[in-house]
């Protein structure tokens with residue numbers, strides 16, 4: 001084992017002038033392009049993570065390499081192709097934009113904090129961004145997962161990647177980790193504002209369906225708080241919107257494999273609702289902070305089709321938080337709280353601050 005060398009150090013020297021505080025916004029990751037070879041690389045990395053699939057390695061290896069990586073890449077590539085934009089994968093586009101905007105929103109609140117983004121799987125990797133931040137003088141880093149609800153399959157996996165990076169670093173920056181923000185008032189309010197805006201434009205459907213990404217049911221029995229955190233987010237959102245219990249439903253999507261996942265499942269629920277006579281439904285995905293394959297393709301395309309086929313008339317998909325000003329403001333306030341006690345003025349570069357203000361103002365209202 002060898003640790004990365006550090007820059008020369010002289011006794012008594014003042015701290016490096018470039019010593020900074022930084023935030024690393026970490027999201028799941030996405031393939032480089034919507035092709036089968038790119039999907040194979042992405043899925044191989046993602047599905048080899050023991051946090052994601054908890055099947056003993058020798059058995060899972062056979063299934064993954066013998067079956068899944070032979071079939072799924074082509075199918076998934078076609079799905080990605082249907083949502084790909086000129087700027088690339090929506091998940092990456094939104095995450096990148098959120099990082100730029102968060103820096104601007106923190107800037108106008110007086111915090112000169114560097115904000116970068118990283119992907120747990122694919123590029124830019126968490127290790128490469130931490131290397132870069134350290135090279136750029138970051139001495140304090142807040143790890144901010146893009147997941148409001150804690151799950152061992154996502155949040156803990158981001159932390160694993162940070163710990164693995166740190167394990168090869170001689171002089172580790174100060175690190176802080178955000179576990180979750182499923183009940184943060186700003187997050188709930190930003191979600192509620194998305195729904196209200198949608199209602200103002202399109203009217204209110206008979207039912208609001210809140211669809212969260214699923215996880216295997218056994219993780220709940222093993223103590224993962226994800227299910228409870230989703231339920232709490234849903235309850236708080238419903239309360240904010242003044243919705244009675246009979247006007248909304250909470251479901252779980254994106255089931256993978258044959259095991260039981262958290263229930264009720266999104267698509268069967270939509271079919272059941274349509275068959276029971278529900279004609280219109282609003283669908284929101286509160287667990288996803290940016291639109292991605294799971295929302296734009298699985299919900300806005302596949303689930304819509306299933307609902308309409310089963311007799312529903314109106315399926316209205318409500319976009320994710322994306323670049324919502326309320327969301328970025330909430331994230332800035334929340335991040336500022338997490339940075340408490342850390343200097344955030346150490347390297348105020350007026351030109352960079354002005355540039356981030358302009359970026360925030362261009363991308364959305366910076367208040």
Ligand SMILES: C=CC1=C(C)c2cc3[nH]c(cc4nc(cc5[nH]c(cc1n2)c(C)c5CCC(=O)O)C(CCC(=O)O)=C4C)c(C)c3C=C
Nearest residue numbers: 028029030031052076091151153154213215256292293294
């Ligand atoms: C195999 C098990 C999976 C678990 C457990 C899982 C949990 C989980 N995932 C997200 C968020 C996202 N997942 C996305 C895509 C995606 N998820 C899985 C599998 C599991 N997810 C796969 C195989 C894929 C890839 C697409 C496919 O082939 O079906 C995405 C979208 C990524 C994108 O590029 O747009 C997100 C986001 C959460 C929040 C979660 C547990 C709480």
Ligand SMILES: [Fe+2]
Nearest residue numbers: 028213254294
């Ligand atoms: Fe997933």
Ligand SMILES: [Fe+2]
Nearest residue numbers: 227228229231
């Ligand atoms: Fe629960």
